[in-house]
Amino acid sequence: MSETKIALVTGANKGIGYEIATGLGTRGYRVGVGARDEVRRESAVEKLRTAGVDAFGVPLDVTADLSVTEAAELVERQAGRLDVLVNNAGISGPPTGQGWAQDPTALDLDVVRTVVETNVIGVIRVTNAMLPLLRRSTSPRIVNVSSSVASLTRQADPDIEIGPVMAAYSPSKSFLNAVTVQYARQLADTNILVNAACPGLVATDFTGFQGPRTPEQGAATAIRLATLPDGGPTGSFFEDDGVIPW
Ligand code: NAP
Numbered sequence: 547m548s549e550t551k552i553a554l555v556t557g558a559n560k561g562i563g564y565e566i567a568t569g570l571g572t573r574g575y576r577v578g579v580g581a582r583d584e585v586r587r588e589s590a591v592e593k594l595r596t597a598g599v600d601a602f603g604v605p606l607d608v609t610a611d612l613s614v615t616e617a618a619e620l621v622e623r624q625a626g627r628l629d630v631l632v633n634n635a636g637i638s639g640p641p642t643g644q645g646w647a648q649d650p651t652a653l654d655l656d657v658v659r660t661v662v663e664t665n666v667i668g669v670i671r672v673t674n675a676m677l678p679l680l681r682r683s684t685s686p687r688i689v690n691v692s693s694s695v696a697s698l699t700r701q702a703d704p705d706i707e708i709g710p711v712m713a714a715y716s717p718s719k720s721f722l723n724a725v726t727v728q729y730a731r732q733l734a735d736t737n738i739l740v741n742a743a744c745p746g747l748v749a750t751d752f753t754g755f756q757g758p759r760t761p762e763q764g765a766a767t768a769i770r771l772a773t774l775p776d777g778g779p780t781g782s783f784f785e786d787d788g789v790i791p792w
Pocket residue numbers: 556557558559560561562563580581582583586606607608609634635636637664668691692693694744745746747748749750751752753757
């Protein structure tokens with residue numbers, strides 16, 4: 547088996563995903579750049595290659611069965627296995643009023659469906675398609691990019707400042723966390739470690755480029771979880787400072 551480790555990052559054409567791809571690439575991983583738009587994907591691959599990363603493009607819309615099946619086939623042809631899967635692609639869904647707020651009493655149900663389809667069902671779809679390839683790795687890692695706004699403990703604590711009510715996005719990431727725990731339990735007797743990561747508040751397209759952290763800083767926890775040693779944690783939720791309560 548080739549020594550070079552293989553990673554796939556979903557939504558890697560920009561933002562935090564791009565920086566996760568960069569960080570893994572500069573650590574010697576060969577990186578599949580999962581992205582749904584051909585122009586954005588190829589431009590990210592080109593940029594990564596210029597930065598010295600061994601990158602290849604993986605057409606991937608996490609909401610589409612055929613796209614995900616074909617992505618797994620492409621990774622198999624390109625690399626024969628997968629060592630790291632980072633489920634980073636995500637959307638917030640539109641606000642119901644000013645700013646980022648999503649008022650639960652005024653939510654369009656189609657927004658909830660679309661956000662869950664991408665942030666939760668998309669992760670399950672991609673993970674299950676990639677699992678046969680991950681099982682061929684000696685130290686497989688799955689990282690789900692979540693958010694601290696998924697923490698029910700923090701959301702329920704009036705003394706913690708956690709931003710506006712986001713009734714589609716926050717629960718979608720709580721759902722993703724719950725799914726992460728189920729994968730970790732199911733795979734507990736394998737060498738696959740499955741964890742969730744919060745990048746912090748990062749200035750990307752997602753936040754209208756507001757937020758104190760750079761995409762590179764936002765990528766750090768996901769990179770750490772993607773490169774955990776054997777015997778490392780599984781079924782947990784981390785930010786830079788350590789474990790986040792569920
Ligand atoms: P971003 O710059 O908007 O990037 C999101 C990425 O996801 C883009 O590459 C986008 O592709 C991709 N994507 C969306 N839907 C997709 C689909 N159906 N199939 C494939 N790719 C899809 O956002 P970001 O800030 O880097 O966010 C990355 C992750 O971090 C998300 O899961 C987000 O929830 C999480 N997060 C972000 C923050 C923050 O402060 N930024 C905080 C906590 C958590 P296109 O370019 O084609 O749209």
